[in-house]
Amino acid sequence: MASKAVYSHRDPMLKKRDDFEDILEERRNSSDLRYALKCYTPVVYKGISPCKADALTNMVLQSSHLHYVISQVSKETGRAVDDVQDEASAILEEMAQRLQLSTIRFFAFTLSKVFKTLFRSICVNEEGIQRLQQAIQEHPVVLLPSHRSYMDFLLMSYLLYTYDLALPVIAAGMDFMGMKFVGEMLRMSGAFFIRRSFGGDKLYWAVFSEYVKTMLKNGYAPVEFFLEGTRSRTSKSLTPKLGLLNIVMDPFFKGEVFDMSLVPVSISYERILEESLYAREMLGVPKPKESTSGLFKARKVLSQNYGSIHVYFGQPVSLRSLAEGRVNRSQFSLVPRHIPKRPSEEIQNFVNDSAYMLVRAQEENMVLKPWVLLASLLLQNHHQSQAPGQKPGMALDELTERVVWLRDLSRQYGAFLHWPDHRAPSDVVSSSLSLHPGLVKISEGRVQLALELGGDVGPKESRSADTTPEEELLSRAVIVLSCASYRNQALHVFLRPALLALAIHAAASTKKQEVFYSFSFLRNMFSNEFILVPGATVQDFEEACYLLVKTGALQITQQEVLVTERGHRTIVFLTSMLDPFLQGYQVVCRFLCEEATEELTEKQFIPSIRRFIIKHLLAGRLRYTEVLSSDLQKNALAALLRLGAVQKLKGVDQGTLKVNTVMVNSLEDTLGGKLPTQKVVVARL
Amino acid sequence: MASNSSGGSSDRQRIAQQRLRVIAGHLQRPVDGDSAVLAAEYKAQGEQPGSSREEKTVPRRRQEIMKWNGWGYSDSRFFFNKKGQAEFTGKRYKLSGLIIPALKDWFESTFGASLQHKTPATPILNSSAVHPPTLNETFVEELKSTGIPFSHDAEDRVFRAHGHCLHEIFALREGKFGRVPDMVIWPNCHNDVVKVVELASKHNVCLIPYGGGTSVSSALECPPEETRSIVSLDTSQMNHILWIDEKNLTAHVEAGIVGQDLERLLNESGYCTGHEPDSMEFSSLGGWVATRASGMKKNIYGNIEDLVVHIKMVTPRGVIEKSCQGPRMSTGPDIHHFIMGSEGTLGVVTEVTMKIRPMPEYQKYGSVVFPNFEQGVACLREVARQRCAPASIRLMDNEQFKFGHALKPQVSSIFTSFLDGLKKFYITKFKGFDPNRLCVATLLFEGDRERVLQHEKQVYDIAAKFGGLAAGEDNGQRGYMLTFVIAYLRDLGMDYYVIGESFETSVPWDRVLDICQNVKERIVRECKDKGVQFPPLSTCRVTQTYDAGACVYFYFAFNYRGLSDPVHVYEQVEHAAREEILANGGSLSHHHGVGKLRKEWMRETVSSVGLGMLKSVKDFVDPNNIFGNRNLL
Numbered sequence A: 001m002a003s004k005a006v007y008s009h010r011d012p013m014l015k016k017r018d019d020f021e022d023i024l025e026e027r028r029n030s031s032d033l034r035y036a037l038k039c040y041t042p043v044v045y046k047g048i049s050p051c052k053a054d055a056l057t058n059m060v061l062q063s064s065h066l067h068y069v070i071s072q073v074s075k076e077t078g079r080a081v082d083d084v085q086d087e088a089s090a091i092l093e094e095m096a097q098r099l100q101l102s103t104i105r106f107f108a109f110t111l112s113k114v115f116k117t118l119f120r121s122i123c124v125n126e127e128g129i130q131r132l133q134q135a136i137q138e139h140p141v142v143l144l145p146s147h148r149s150y151m152d153f154l155l156m157s158y159l160l161y162t163y164d165l166a167l168p169v170i171a172a173g174m175d176f177m178g179m180k181f182v183g184e185m186l187r188m189s190g191a192f193f194i195r196r197s198f199g200g201d202k203l204y205w206a207v208f209s210e211y212v213k214t215m216l217k218n219g220y221a222p223v224e225f226f227l228e229g230t231r232s233r234t235s236k237s238l239t240p241k242l243g244l245l246n247i248v249m250d251p252f253f254k255g256e257v258f259d260m261s262l263v264p265v266s267i268s269y270e271r272i273l274e275e276s277l278y279a280r281e282m283l284g285v286p287k288p289k290e291s292t293s294g295l296f297k298a299r300k301v302l303s304q305n306y307g308s309i310h311v312y313f314g315q316p317v318s319l320r321s322l323a324e325g326r327v328n329r330s331q332f333s334l335v336p337r338h339i340p341k342r343p344s345e346e347i348q349n350f351v352n353d354s355a356y357m358l359v360r361a362q363e364e365n366m367v368l369k370p371w372v373l374l375a376s377l378l379l380q381n382h383h384q385s386q387a388p389g390q391k392p393g394m395a396l397d398e399l400t401e402r403v404v405w406l407r408d409l410s411r412q413y414g415a416f417l418h419w420p421d422h423r424a425p426s427d428v429v430s431s432s433l434s435l436h437p438g439l440v441k442i443s444e445g446r447v448q449l450a451l452e453l454g455g456d457v458g459p460k461e462s463r464s465a466d467t468t469p470e471e472e473l474l475s476r477a478v479i480v481l482s483c484a485s486y487r488n489q490a491l492h493v494f495l496r497p498a499l500l501a502l503a504i505h506a507a508a509s510t511k512k513q514e515v516f517y518s519f520s521f522l523r524n525m526f527s528n529e530f531i532l533v534p535g536a537t538v539q540d541f542e543e544a545c546y547l548l549v550k551t552g553a554l555q556i557t558q559q560e561v562l563v564t565e566r567g568h569r570t571i572v573f574l575t576s577m578l579d580p581f582l583q584g585y586q587v588v589c590r591f592l593c594e595e596a597t598e599e600l601t602e603k604q605f606i607p608s609i610r611r612f613i614i615k616h617l618l619a620g621r622l623r624y625t626e627v628l629s630s631d632l633q634k635n636a637l638a639a640l641l642r643l644g645a646v647q648k649l650k651g652v653d654q655g656t657l658k659v660n661t662v663m664v665n666s667l668e669d670t671l672g673g674k675l676p677t678q679k680v681v682v683a684r685l
Numbered sequence B: 001m002a003s004n005s006s007g008g009s010s011d012r013q014r015i016a017q018q019r020l021r022v023i024a025g026h027l028q029r030p031v032d033g034d035s036a037v038l039a040a041e042y043k044a045q046g047e048q049p050g051s052s053r054e055e056k057t058v059p060r061r062r063q064e065i066m067k068w069n070g071w072g073y074s075d076s077r078f079f080f081n082k083k084g085q086a087e088f089t090g091k092r093y094k095l096s097g098l099i100i101p102a103l104k105d106w107f108e109s110t111f112g113a114s115l116q117h118k119t120p121a122t123p124i125l126n127s128s129a130v131h132p133p134t135l136n137e138t139f140v141e142e143l144k145s146t147g148i149p150f151s152h153d154a155e156d157r158v159f160r161a162h163g164h165c166l167h168e169i170f171a172l173r174e175g176k177f178g179r180v181p182d183m184v185i186w187p188n189c190h191n192d193v194v195k196v197v198e199l200a201s202k203h204n205v206c207l208i209p210y211g212g213g214t215s216v217s218s219a220l221e222c223p224p225e226e227t228r229s230i231v232s233l234d235t236s237q238m239n240h241i242l243w244i245d246e247k248n249l250t251a252h253v254e255a256g257i258v259g260q261d262l263e264r265l266l267n268e269s270g271y272c273t274g275h276e277p278d279s280m281e282f283s284s285l286g287g288w289v290a291t292r293a294s295g296m297k298k299n300i301y302g303n304i305e306d307l308v309v310h311i312k313m314v315t316p317r318g319v320i321e322k323s324c325q326g327p328r329m330s331t332g333p334d335i336h337h338f339i340m341g342s343e344g345t346l347g348v349v350t351e352v353t354m355k356i357r358p359m360p361e362y363q364k365y366g367s368v369v370f371p372n373f374e375q376g377v378a379c380l381r382e383v384a385r386q387r388c389a390p391a392s393i394r395l396m397d398n399e400q401f402k403f404g405h406a407l408k409p410q411v412s413s414i415f416t417s418f419l420d421g422l423k424k425f426y427i428t429k430f431k432g433f434d435p436n437r438l439c440v441a442t443l444l445f446e447g448d449r450e451r452v453l454q455h456e457k458q459v460y461d462i463a464a465k466f467g468g469l470a471a472g473e474d475n476g477q478r479g480y481m482l483t484f485v486i487a488y489l490r491d492l493g494m495d496y497y498v499i500g501e502s503f504e505t506s507v508p509w510d511r512v513l514d515i516c517q518n519v520k521e522r523i524v525r526e527c528k529d530k531g532v533q534f535p536p537l538s539t540c541r542v543t544q545t546y547d548a549g550a551c552v553y554f555y556f557a558f559n560y561r562g563l564s565d566p567v568h569v570y571e572q573v574e575h576a577a578r579e580e581i582l583a584n585g586g587s588l589s590h591h592h593g594v595g596k597l598r599k600e601w602m603r604e605t606v607s608s609v610g611l612g613m614l615k616s617v618k619d620f621v622d623p624n625n626i627f628g629n630r631n632l633l
């Protein structure tokens, strides 16, 4: 299978990764000004036809593709061709980047200052840079960074400038344009702006796609965009969006370029600037408005230590090799290439699979800090010690012992873990904890989440006059969700074994067949939540089995799947990891069955389910505060819609959700292990 | 009989002689040896009228004049002389007897080859290495009684066992023979063929028609799995013009005649067909019909399908032909189109009525240099749009342009080295053109003098719009001369570890540039992947223009030192290149045909239904697979 080119399932432990260099070190030792004014002479694509930004605009407006669509729109709407043409120019004007070296130099200077204050180090795999340099000369390049922060794209350009590589043009969402000055600055550093939704607007699509393709084909600049479409608020990778990937691949399919390099880039933040903003956003708690002054001006931000950033430039993926044997390019021989056509199913599947593979490639090279493991353990502990009579938190040495165990486990699963092996584990633990004073606290040798607002008193007594229980719940939830976002960084490492662990738990028997049904049910259920390559159920199952058997947690015979004595700990850890999601999906189901009235619209869904969950949480009927995450709620709804358990009505009742109570009920029961995952269910799903 | 027409008019004879010289212009060396003479202005020279009448180029024993393991005439070949200079032997071509000073430089630097590293061919055909024939005794007995000449001599059989694909010639050079025909038969006329086909059907003998042997699609290869006796039916002795009809401008010709004889004989009567495939010295009329051939001057005269008025073919079911010679008919699908391109799978084409034209009064070569290939293609496209293409217009890419320069013979060049020559050429004439990007179009105009000149101006005016500068007749003429000697060059390369071949496609205009670039790059890539030690020569030219597209010709060659199985590598690369062509909207073939080399792609090319149609025709016409060369389907 072509996917081998991007990642392989077999023994993740054998994965070889490059070393990192800290680029801030040099910045701390030499002049930023000189750096900003340095001689910049990047290598370029060998087939480049050099042109200015204006010429580019002309090429787009003159293209046969655009001509075709303009005359089509004119015919359909009765508008004059000139009129439509003008609209196209206006769209392009609004969209186009105006990359200027001077702006980049300005950012090179200011960002150097900012970065040095905020971060301990910015580490880059230089071998990746070399590979990229090579790739840029050979073929048009598409840069595909992960997206966790507004910082990402400036950081990317900053790095490419640092290494004397061609500066990219970047697809950015229109929301930046709200901030006039920033918007224009970004435009001049290579951003081009795309409206968030332009559904059926043919003309917009034509201008946009032609613009991107023209830049790419002519080797004008590497094209950069975020496969995930938007910043992930949860640190989990998001289901890839296919629009832009479709556009950039098109010139290859149509033989307009020989090949193209797709370069996944993994940007891992030890601490994300937006951390608490994200948690608030997902809880619906008002947040400070995003404005020009928003990010950098805040003293608070600047005065904190955000640890290090790791940027890993992955192996460039040749689109040609990826498509080999999968895409028959001669399907484009029968219609002129400039006439827009819906991609065939073959192409859609290919683009979709590639997108997933690329996101997985991003995930795999995300650097995990010890804190990520600590957060996972502390969260699990938090929920377990909620039981009455338990002392809150965990003793420091117990935590250390557990995290060392988890370190070894995660390494066996192929995690890209940056654990300073030369230091004593207790040292590693305490210094990791100290970077997150807002999230954890240590008292009397015990570590726990920093949830209480004050004192060591139980939640009920501590309630002061001016905070309602609900407000208190939400402010605790901010901490939990923040912690969860760190745990989520490691999810992709444990995901497949964890699904298997859950499946074993849920399956009616230890029969391999049953476990597999259960596994594929859960995998299917959660495929809007996590990155699970469509159609790869069997491979995922095999990978999970392989890892759990290899680490001695499972014994698998011809017929049966058995948890070993020593495997218990692993299985418990793994199931606990997914437990909040399981409960979240169950709650969503229950809500839909109990509360969804005839009139529930998609718009009302989040506010109403939030009320529902708050009620249950306050009543102590739910264990995981995390289920308050609107991200989880949306994903669950998307899954139910995909499975047909909920339908979105069209027409007059536009946006109204119609719930198939029987089906939702049975899904809830299956998730709760009350119903076996019969073949029938699986087959239908 | 050469001709039934009355060729008495002295006027016509004059034109005929002039025409002869025109042909000589690109085929042969002028008698006076003045290679600077311009093709269009051959002066009247002492001809030997009548001497060519009845004299046919191709004898039954081809070995008397032709190489057994290489291209063309035995007396004509390239070699590097003691001084390391390339020379072309013989007396037949313009280049014959000349020294080509720049070729060595070009050869060594392009391929990383060296004159020190030789790979000579097996010198003589070792008959004992050829499998003894499997004869069908009763067939042979009955054949004898017909009096039709035949042979099972090993040399005769080996000559008919191959075309000119690289792997075929490579094997011969190594002295390796696979399955070869068990005997060769030389019918003298249509009726002879009827008898042979009847006997073959009766005795279940496999027949493979053989024309000029220039196939480049493995079409002549004997299927190794064939257990029946294989008989090569050599048409070369059926080489007469049976009549010329001046009222309708048609000629009725036996299908075994080779191109140069057909033109020469028609010229004697003041006519020509204008069909000039690059292989016209050796390829036959029947071969053209059987492969859907295309000639260089198709812009004026048309391709073979435009030239043919009537075809007679002998099949196991009997003779197929139309009942009249109407110039166009609406009588269901044109049965000619089952015959053309049938590649010897249905029967033997024995006689063809072809359109003829009065010989052109005037001919002029030309050339245009463009700053880059993109501009050149844009110009050709415009020429096609205005439908003003000259008799021939070909655009060579930069590599071929350089190659052309490397082939300048000594007399016409004062330059000492190839690079000097190129630099000088570029500096003196084309300031501002990048010598590593510029490319050249060669042109051939034909017609009456005034119109040629007018036409020429029109084309040069268009070229100017695309930055093209006229680069002289000499360069153009040399370009066409090269098409006839280029096949000889491959043999020279093979003496020094260099193997290569050409292949072609046709493609819509908007795809031309992309396909050229992608296929060339694919070749380079594949060579690297397959362990070829030196970068290959990967080049192309646009050789024909049509209203809706063009024909593109690729040349590809590489130095195979260090490879254990060079032919296999070659074949893998060619295969990949063909995949690339198809992926880029190119056709499976513009004129070389399918043969056995490309038949794996037939289904996707013509659809399953299409393939089924062709199969059902085969099943009806030849149910016992007498014509068992297994081409096409």
Ligand SMILES: Cc1cc2nc3c(=O)[nH]c(=O)nc-3n(C[C@H](O)[C@H](O)[C@H](O)COP(=O)(O)OP(=O)(O)OC[C@H]3O[C@@H](n4cnc5c(N)ncnc54)[C@H](O)[C@@H]3O)c2cc1C
Binding pocket: B163, B164, B208, B209, B210, B211, B212, B213, B214, B215, B216, B219, B220, B235, B255, B256, B276, B277, B278, B279, B282, B283, B284, B285, B286, B287, B288, B289, B290, B291, B292, B293, B294, B295, B296, B343, B344, B345, B347, B348, B349, B350, B487, B591, B592, B593, B629, B631
């Ligand atoms: C150097 C070179 C240049 C070439 N240039 C051109 C070119 O410019 N244009 C072009 O079109 N092709 C070109 N070719 C390809 C080749 O010359 C053509 O395919 C040509 O038509 C083959 O004719 P032939 O007489 O040599 O046939 P052969 O090679 O003898 O046979 C070709 C096929 O036709 C069948 N066949 C031959 N004669 C008959 C018959 N009388 N009845 C039924 N079947 C028959 C054979 O069985 C075989 O399958 C070139 C080849 C070479 C080597």
